[in-house]
Amino acid sequence: MDAKRPGMVYASIExxxxxxxxxxxxxxxxxxxxxxxxxxxxxxAFKGPYAFQALGGVAVxxxxxxxxxxxxxxxxxxxxxxxxxxxxxxxxxxxxxxxxRKPCKVERNVGDVDAAFAKATKTH
Numbered sequence: 124m125d126a127k128r129p130g131m132v133y134a135s136i137e138x139x140x141x142x143x144x145x146x147x148x149x150x151x152x153x154x155x156x157x158x159x160x161x162x163x164x165x166x167x168a169f170k171g172p173y174a175f176q177a178l179g180g181v182a183v184x185x186x187x188x189x190x191x192x193x194x195x196x197x198x199x200x201x202x203x204x205x206x207x208x209x210x211x212x213x214x215x216x217x218x219x220x221x222x223x224r225k226p227c228k229v230e231r232n233v234g235d236v237d238a239a240f241a242k243a244t245k246t247h
Contacts, residue, residue, distance in 0.1 A: 132161065135191035137198050138180040143169055143205040149181050153197040159190025163198070 139145065145168040154160055161184050168179040181198055185191035240246060 132184050132186060133188045133191045134164075134182045134184050135188075135195040136166065136180045136182045137195050137200060138178050139169075139202050139204065141202070141204040141207050141210070142173065142178070143171070143207045145169065145179055145203050145205065146181060147201040147203045149201070150199040151181070151183075153199070154183055154194040157185070157190055157194040157197060159185045159187050160194040161185060163194075 146165060149163075149165065151163040154163055164182045164184060166177060166179050166182055169176060181200060183191050183194040183198065185194055
């Protein structure tokens with residue numbers, strides 16, 4: 124629902140390109156030149172765990188969405204990319220596939236699926 128309240132402002136947040144990264148330094152001088160942008164706010168750095176924590180970054184506050192988005196594009200941020208900078212999705216996928224191909228140990232064996240299907244009058 125789009126709702127507008129008196130004095131309402133809009134924000135657009137620039138976040139680290141790497142999960143767990145943080146702002147080393149930022150220059151918001153060009154962002155503040157965008158008509159409608161009132162301020163920028165450095166958000167607290169991510170602390171972990173990854174579930175439901177704020178991810179940090181820099182928020183551009185403006186009197187309309189367009190100004191907030193345009194101001195965000197003009198931010199100059201130097202990121203500390205943190206320990207996840209070397210993360211490689213393809214290498215991780217490969218390691219998962221290799222683990223999947225290794226012989227496994229049965230931890231629990233409850234019931235007899237084949238016998239249950241043989242006795243069933245209806246299967247879906």
